[in-house]
Amino acid sequence: MNLLQVDQLHKRFGGLHAVSDVSFAVRQGQIKAVIGPNGAGKTTLFNLISGALPVTSGRVIFKGKAIQGKKPYQIASRGIARTYQNIKMFSGMTALENVMVGRHTRSRAGFMASMFNLPGTPAEERAIRAQAMDLLQLLDIADVADIPATSLAFGQQRAVELARALAMEPELLLLDEPAAGLNIYETAEVGRLISKIRDLGITVLLVEHDMSLVMDISDEIVVLSFGQKIAEDLPAAIQQNPDVIKIYLGEE
Amino acid sequence: MKRLLSIAPLLVAIIAIQLLCAATGTLYYLTQMTMSAYYALLIIGLCVLMGYAGQISLGHGGFFAIGGYISAALTTHNLEPLQENVLVAALNSLGLLHAGVDLYGGTFLVVTPWVACIVAILAAVLISYLIGVPVLKLKGHYLAMATLGFGIIIYRVVLASEYFGEADGISGVPGFTLVPGLTVSGDFSGRIQNYYIAWGLLIIGLILLLNLIDSRVGRALRAIHGSSEAADAMGVNTARFKIQTFVLSAVFAAIAGVFLTHYNGGIGPSEASVMKSVRYVALVAVGGMAHLWGALTMGVLLNFLSLRGVFGSYDDAVFGLILILIMLFAPNGILSLRWRPGLAKQVDEKGDG
Incomplete structure (x- = not known):
């Protein structure tokens, strides 16, 4: 069953198409990752799902109901929690x-x-x-x-930020670069933690730069580049995907 | 129970001050202590709005005036000529009006203080809600200016309206009998009683607000202050919490206005002036913004000195100066200033950490 479905989602900032007609689904109990180079629109995508930014067009469907256009607090109370790339503690x-x-x-x-x-x-x-x-x-x-x-x-x-998100007993947890700024030991620990969170029955959608972490724990991966989805597959297949290799390593 | 324990020192101090004044024949100090307590009630309410919810208001003098003026007007304007009016007759038959005879033998019919008090509070709720919904969407300077504008409007309204006594204000406001034997009034015979009524009210207000900030709601307010975006993502309806806090602080201001007006026997337009609102903000800042005890202590102390005339004609200037000095040297309030050990020691401590 699809817990979250993103349907033709589009976000334009002036002339910039930050997220361009992106569609994918997250199944219940899955760990799904969104990867892509800097500026690919990953964080924007999170902000659209969590309601922090209004969508230009397209739909976000959570538990069978459209949630785009709802306020962040309403989306949160429906069961979506998130963390931030730049940690936002309550000072x-x-x-x-x-x-x-x-x-x-x-x-x-x-x-x-x-x-x-x-x-x-x-x-x-x-x-x-x-x-x-x-x-x-x-x-x-x-x-x-x-x-x-x-x-x-x-x-x-x-x-603390993770504990705070878990305290909401969310059904879907959005993790925005949970390993950013951590060393390799801490990153491995975060990986174990995310698996543990999934075992609690929480579906996870994460944005992450650390490839080893993503390949390790994800069930499926969506690849964004310049706001567009260029691939969606199992980790092993993503590693072999020529388009993905091209955007990460450049063309010969 | 724990709460009572935490305010025990305050209770002791209140009783000690009264006994000291009685023993030294300086009971006249209690008059200013009583007035200061009412002002402090407004200030602790504003403290929750500013320090915890992080919203500034330069219009709280307006809410104080709404409370004071409405109760003054209702309890002094003679309704006798309107006796035939359906509404007046209905109120009268419900026992909400009070008939009496004035000093010159004329009869009068006015609204009872309890009813006037409730009407004043409801008016503050309604007006603060109507103002709060659009205004609290603003932030920082813009919110300050919008609330300032509100304060100015209230000031001009009471100054211009005949019903509110124009420049003279309203005098001859009767005492407010809370329960038989307990009356808020400026009678010398009731000076000690009124001192305890004012402080009792302030302590009740303090306990309610301490409870509030220690609760789920208080945490949500502090979270909004800490990171509005993250609070929103935690499911906190930030707009609603800001408005509720605004209304709550307006109610505290209005109650302070009602009681002080009955105590003073009247109210004048200076209570609605913008300088009053600035003063309240300054007192919250001196107390340390997010510090109810600081707001209470400073609110009482500085108001007391001001009412005793210590600052002379420079009264308003002193509060302006206080605001500047606090912002420059003690943005966390005067109580946050500690005797600093040598700088070297601080560096040492940091190094160890």
């Missing part, structure tokens, strides 16, 4: 608090309930804290729970 909040924000769509206390501490609110708050702590443990960063997130090491911030 002024600890690692744990960052992850607790991730429980937002799964909890409900509003202004009145919070101010007057209405029945159910303290229990919900305890549950949010416990769930966030569990996720920090899952990612091996429980020891930095109370440290301001922006003062953590880069790799730890990536882990």
Whole structure:
């Protein structure tokens, strides 16, 4: 079953066609990767799916319903979580608090309930804290729970961002270059982590530059170049694809 | 329970100040302490809007005035000539109006303070919502200017409208009996009682806001402040949270206006002036933006000094200067300034880390 379907998606910035009639599908339980040279439109594609940018034309279908044109918070509450290439921590909040924000769509206390501490609110708050702590443990960063997130090491911030996204209990997780800025050991760790996330039943769509990581963990790969899809196949086939080799290595 | 423990020192200080004033025969200080507490109520509400939701408002003097003026107008304007009016008659039969006899033996019919208070709060909710929806789409300077514009409109409206007493404002506002035996008024006999009413209200406001910032909503607000884009991607409806916070802070301002007006027995257009709004922003900044306790402490302290006339005719200039100095030297508030050990030691600590 297709969890996500991108249909003739198009994004134009003035005269630039950043994403040009791209179509592909992500099956439930899959790890799918989007690769391509810099400027191929990968991050734009993510921003279109998550609602951060309005689409020019085309459709994004999630769980059988069109979601293009919806606001990011609406798309998030339907079950799509994302991380950013340039980590976006909530400054002024600890690692744990960052992850607790991730429980937002799964909890409900509003202004009145919070101010007057209405029945159910303290229990919900305890549950949010416990769930966030569990996720920090899952990612091996429980020891930095109370440290301001922006003062953590880069790799730890990536882990917090991931925990925060997982806290949403998403059905689809969009990872924008999860290994950017990490060394090879950390990258391998991220790879294991992504497989672990899939085992939790979460479908993953990732953009990544690190080829070894992509080839290792992906079930299928979409290749973009100048906004257009030039290939979609299994990792082994992508490695042999002459068009893909051409855009990565250049022509002879 | 934990919350009560955290405010225990404040409770002790409030009682100690009252006892000290009583013991030294300086009960007149309580008058300014009472007024300062009401201003501080507005300031902690504004603190949540500015420090936690990250939205500036240069129009909160306007919401204070909405609260004060509406309750003043409703509780002083004689409805007796309109007795035949269907609406007035209906209100009267519901017991929402109060009939009495003034000093000169004339009879009058006015809205009771409780009803006036509720109407004032509802007006603040409605107006802040209508203003907030379009205005909170703006950011930074633009939001500051738009709220400033709102403040100026309110100022000119109360100054120009006969109903609100034009340049004279409204006087002769009656006391506000909260429950039998507990009346907000400027009577000397009720000075101690009013001191505790004002501080009681401020503490209730403080507890509510402390609860709020420690909750799911508070986290969402801080997340918006931290990264609006990421908060949105976490499912936080940023527009709605900003508006709700704006309305909440407007309600705090309006309640402060209602109570202070009954306490002072009147209100004048200076309460709606832009300088007041600037002062409130300055006080939140001095307190440390995202720091309710700082806002409360500084709000009370500086208002108290101002009301005691310590700053003389330079009153507004002092608050302007405070704003400049804070922005330059202590953007995280005056309480964030710590005695700094030698620079060498700091470098050492960094090196170890």
